[in-house]
Amino acid sequence: MAFVSSCLLFFSLCLCYSQFFVRHMHPPTPEVRGLNLDSQTRCFHYHGPADIIAIKMKCCGIYYACKDCHDAFADHRLEPWPKSEWHTQAVLCGSCGSELTISAYLQSNSRCPRCRAAFNPCCCNHYHLYFAVPPESP
Ligand SMILES: [Zn+2]
Numbered sequence: 001m002a003f004v005s006s007c008l009l010f011f012s013l014c015l016c017y018s019q020f021f022v023r024h025m026h027p028p029t030p031e032v033r034g035l036n037l038d039s040q041t042r043c044f045h046y047h048g049p050a051d052i053i054a055i056k057m058k059c060c061g062i063y064y065a066c067k068d069c070h071d072a073f074a075d076h077r078l079e080p081w082p083k084s085e086w087h088t089q090a091v092l093c094g095s096c097g098s099e100l101t102i103s104a105y106l107q108s109n110s111r112c113p114r115c116r117a118a119f120n121p122c123c124c125n126h127y128h129l130y131f132a133v134p135p136e137s138p
């Protein structure tokens with residue numbers, strides 16, 4: 001009898017552990033808004049293979065696939081992140097679902113530091129819209 005109950009105990013422990021594991025392997029990713037979003041946060045406007053990041057906007061704290069998606073859904077102007085807040089996690093990798101700080105993203109060399117997925121290097125043309133990059137010193 002003792003053998004049976006210890007077996008049961010072992011089995012239920014395994015079950016608990018596997019549930020824990022599953023839950024932590026698939027963390028709930030934050031909600032991302034955008035037009036025609038795919039599962040890696042590509043949108044109607046930017047849907048190349050490397051257009052996989054979403055950005056949490058400073059003005060509303062909501063992840064959008066891009067600035068044009070923000071303009072399509074939000075009722076206010078986009079506000080860039082001041083440099084003093086670049087330690088905030090505000091960039092979402094659509095490939096692995098991890099959230100990067102703005103500084104980590106800007107230093108990432110267009111690759112996710114976690115899953116190595118390639119980010120679109122052309123995004124830097126728009127950095128100033130999302131992140132208040134200080135003007136180049138002469
Ligand atoms: Zn906003």
Ligand SMILES: [Zn+2]
Binds near residue numbers: 066069070
């Ligand atoms: Zn968009």
Ligand SMILES: [Zn+2]
Binds near residue numbers: 094095096097098114
């Ligand atoms: Zn990633």
